[in-house]
Amino acid sequence: MTNSDAPDQPVPQADMAAALMERLAGQLGSRASVSAVFGEPVTSDGITVIPVAEFGFGFAGGTGPEAGSANIGEGGGGAGARPRGYIEIKDGTATYKPFRAPWANVAVPLAALMAGAVVPLLVRRLVKRRTR
Template identity: 40%
Template sequence: MADLVLKLADSVKSTVGVHTAYGEAVTLDDVTVIPVAVAWFGFGAGEGPQEPDVGSGGGGGGASLPIGAYIKDKTGVRFEPNPIALLAVAIPFVWVATRGIALVFKALRRRRRR
């Protein structure tokens, strides 16, 4: 099992983490669209003691988030963001940021009362 994990790690050394992925360019009526996504993946494996009733396992997964597309037309090249992906990232970010700011103000108010 350890050999499998080492082989997997060696095969993905250069691609660990989050990377930008570009899709195949599509051309229609002199307009070229190149989709852009952020992709990430991970995997793991485990091995227990060499006893008959103890098992081992492994797994992995990945995801990609389409963030937009590069559009090439007569006016030039521009990036068009995907509004759904922006909302998917912005809503949790704003919630966490406002929650954090509220906690900071609450701590400052407690400190002032002492």
């Protein structure tokens, strides 16, 4: 690869990496569509439900240790989607209903219970230290 301004000069690694990242982003971005985040609507009994997901992708790449090296390194990438909720359309009104994480139903009350048990003990210890 050479620079168009100076044909005898090798292209800096930063330029090669930027070109690689742009090409990968363009290819991955063209495959990501609205249907990856919003699923196909389902209608039944006058209610329309549209699934909603969180979609993300990432990638990485590298270059060889020498400028202008034929070995441009290796890279990888991945994509994933997680369901987040759904949009319910009923009687002309749209409502977003998020999915709640199952652990939140247990973790929040458990944390409140532990705080209620531990805080009074800490207060007593602090009071005892100040009176000494």
